Each structure stands twice: as structure tokens, then as C-alpha cells.
Amino acid sequence: MDLATTIYTFDLLGVAVFAISGALAAAERRMDILTFVLFGTITGVGGGTIRDLLLNTDQVFWIVDTAYLWVCIGASVATWFLAHRFHSRRRVLLWADAMGLALFCVLGTQKALSWNAPVVVAIGMGMMTASFGSLIRDSLLNRPPVLLGPEIYVTAALLGAASFVLLSHLPVTASLALPVSIAAAFLLRAGALLFDLRLPKYQHEQP
């Protein structure tokens, strides 16, 4: 699989898992199927849309290629019919969100670098692409934000983005750098969910 195909596949996968997490959040609020699709789509393409607006690309990705919208619609409808089969919707939401986080922190960084953004901007763009889908979903639905949960989240996005930048500067092919940095971000977030990994929180009491 060449690099462009790899990126495209990962990108569609990231959109799909974030759309599933958006539809599952809609399920918590007892919505109808079309509102499922609306929130699945906003969550699925939200982070990448903000990335493209900030990078001032010619067109937002899902206007150029409508496959992204169909993936969101398909994933949301599938969630409507299949979600009740899972033991815990909350767990599925967290894991779909974790996969989206890992994919988008790296893909956001990669896209920013390909638009010649400076390294600190590229890493920031990766972290934002990964966080914003999640933040928009939880903010619009007025639910406790996954990103503000106790376990490591933003750090995993930073790890993925920074790993990709590092590997891009080494004599490693991008086809290898992509999956390795995605895996790094995912494993850190997965470890955080499974073993309750946390960074120290701000603890000082209000005097």
C-alpha cells in the first residue's frame, strides 16, 4: 500500500471511529436517528474541519471527497442498530474515542507538515485535530468531557504527534512512521484507560 493510500485509509478509519463515538454520545441523550447522524458527522469530521480551516487549505476535505460524509452517515446508522449489543456503551465510546485520538493526532501533524507548517504548529495542529472532535461532541451535547477525565489524554496526543515529527526527521519511510506513531499514541491512551494512568493533577487548594 503506498503512502497516500495508507493515509487515506487511516483517515477514513479515524472519521468512522469518531462518528461512532458521536453517535454513542447521542444515544446517551436519547436522540432520534437523524440527530444521531448529525452528531456522528459533526464529531467525525469536526477536528479535521478545524484543522483544514486553520491551515487555509483550498477546500475542507469532506467537500472535496464526499466519501467522508458517507462514512459518517454509515457509522452513525450502524451505531443506531448495533450499539445495544455491546455490554457497555460508555466503554465502546471511550475506545472509539481513543482510536480516533491516536489516528488524528498523527494525521493532523502529517497534514500540517505537508503544508509546510513549522514543527510546533504541526504538533499543535495534531493535538487540536485529535481533541476538537471530542470537545465539540461533548460540549454540544453538554456531557462530561472525555478529554477532562482523570486518565492521560492530551499527553497521548502529544506523544503521537511528537513521535511522528521525530520519525519524519529520521531515515524512516513515512509508511512506517505513520503506524508506529499512531500505535504509540493508542498504546499510551489504552494503558491510561486500562491501568488508570494519570499525570499529577493541579492540587493546590484555593487559599
Add this chain to the structure above:
Amino acid sequence: MDLATTIYTFDLLGVAVFAISGALAAAERRMDILTFVLFGTITGVGGGTIRDLLLNTDQVFWIVDTAYLWVCIGASVATWFLAHRFHSRRRVLLWADAMGLALFCVLGTQKALSWNAPVVVAIGMGMMTASFGSLIRDSLLNRPPVLLGPEIYVTAALLGAASFVLLSHLPVTASLALPVSIAAAFLLRAGALLFDLRLPKYQHEQP
């Protein structure tokens, strides 16, 4: 009335009614008159602004034509002085929101089509234009979102957007297609408010 004038009139009307709904939401939170105007304006032009950013138009519509801002300011100030005359502010907000929904789902679709967006993008853009003013208003004010109420909402936006696409492909003049599809969306939302029409909700209990 030629087509451009019809579109412009409907567009100003949509901005005005959404601005009223934003000002009424500000009334619920006991704001001062300038905060009324700020929230009226954000709600009035918010959906269309996101539409224009996504379509990557040369300039956002209210920068090109400041009439939109004056309409928002006027509608917000008028709401400040007149809102207490209405029997129920909540009902007025819901009906202003319904009119904005119907106008913007069709006008958003029309603008996207005129920028050569694919059909699924145009329909999505119509639904987003109609929903976002409402979502931004309720999210920033931290109030229960109208869009997540029990009655049909997103479906009405889809009906308006899809009707317009359909009529655009028939031998019907756009001057007729616009009001017909706006009326379709409004009647469905109005029916939902009056007769409590709902689509089936996601019902599965968390196991």
C-alpha cells in the same frame, strides 16, 4: 421579485428571526442590552458564517454586506423592548427558531449548490447552517438545546434541504422551489411543535 431579491429577503428574515431567538435566550439569563445584541448577532449570523467558512467563499456574508449586522442589532434591541409583551417568551423563541430553521436549511443548500458543492455536501451544509445558529446559542448560554428537544427538528431541516435539491432538478423555477421547500421544512417543524410529532428515540437501556 427576481431570484436574487427573493434569496436576499429570505436571508435577512432568517438572520432576524435567529437574532430574536438569541436575544430571547439572553433574556432568560437576565443580561444587559449589549450582551443581548452580542448574543442576538452571534445567533443570527452564526450558522451562515460557518457555512461561508466551510465553503471558503471570498468573504463572510456580513463583512461584504453590513445590512445583516444592522438587522441583528435592530432585532436584538427590539426584542429587549418588546419581549415582555408576549405571553410566553419560550414559545416565541421556539417559533422564531423554527422559522430560522426552515429558512436556513434551504438557503444553506442553495448557496452550497451555487458554489458547485456535491448534493450530499449541499444537503449537509443546509442542515448545518440551520442547526448551528441554534447550537451555538444554546451551547454558549449553557441552556438546554432546542435541537435536542423531543420533537422533530433535524428531520425538518433535512426535508427542506432535500426538497430544494429535488425541485432544483425538476423543471421548476428556483423562485418557486425556494418558498415551497422552506414551507415544507416549516410545516414539519410547526407540526412537531403543535402536535408533538417525534421520531422514535434511541431506547435501549445501558445493560
Add this chain to the structure above:
Amino acid sequence: MDLATTIYTFDLLGVAVFAISGALAAAERRMDILTFVLFGTITGVGGGTIRDLLLNTDQVFWIVDTAYLWVCIGASVATWFLAHRFHSRRRVLLWADAMGLALFCVLGTQKALSWNAPVVVAIGMGMMTASFGSLIRDSLLNRPPVLLGPEIYVTAALLGAASFVLLSHLPVTASLALPVSIAAAFLLRAGALLFDLRLPKYQHEQP
């Protein structure tokens, strides 16, 4: 100091104080240091980013000049280590927010005028640049919005923006117009915080 340097200095200062307010809001929610940095950065550059997207500038300011990001990162990390030394974090947040408000309402207006926006758009852009950092911070963190507090807020932004427009039309150098209008906005907001200045609120009861 020439005009460009004055603007740049004020701009960095505005970004820094908003970043501090964002990091302090993150402190309220007991976040880890990286989430501090994420929220400090979003709050610091958020208002200006929306301004640049709306004005359709070639590139968002912090992509062109990464100093803004480093200021956000530095201010957030400093807040993590120093915030507990202050008697009341809530007061520091309010005062940092007030400084950011004063700086950004004038700088937003100035940037819009320099892009040939009409006066009403420039004033609106100034008010939005000043308000949005604050709104995004409080909305994403799901905390009571500073902007919706009882004391004068939006009015101070309007005063700063309108003063700058007025002074720009008088035979006054911009190097003088900038600090004077920033001071006007800050003094009004400071007076509001110190002496509990309020505009009349919308008072009508729901009938």
C-alpha cells in the same frame, strides 16, 4: 517604539494574559500540566484565530509567527507553578481576563480596519475577538461564563473598540490611539469589577 512593534507587544501581552486565564480555569478543574497548556493555548489564541478566519487573512497569525504559541505554552506552564502563590485564583483569572478583553477589543478592531472592513464590522470584530477567547474557555470547560457575570463586560469591549475607531478618525497618531482606547476599556471593566458596576438587566418576569 514604532506602531508595528507597539501592536505586536500588545498582541503578545493579550495572548499571554488570556492564556493565563485559560490555565487558571484548567486549575479549577484539576487538570494535568499538558491539559493546562492545551486550554491556555486555545484561550490565548482562540479569539484572534476566529478573527483571522472571519477576515480571511492568508494565514492564521500563530501559524505565521510561532512566538504566539510559545507565549501560550510559557504562560500556561508558569501558571501551573505559580498560581498557588496568589491569594485568590478566581480574582487573578478575572483580572487577566479583563486585560485580555481590553487589549483584544482594540487590537481586533485595528486589524479589521487594516483589512478595510467597514466600521460596524471592525467594531463587531473587536468585540468578538475580545469575547470569544473567554467564551470558548468557559464553554469547553463547562464553567459559569465570565462574560455572563453581573458586571459590565461587553460594554467595556464596545467602549474600547468604538474609542479606537473614533480616535483613528481624529488627527491622533495610532501609537497614541491604541493605548488610550485599551486603557478606556480596561478602566471600565476594572471599575465594573471593583465597584460592581452593572447595566440594567432584562428584568421582565415570564408572564
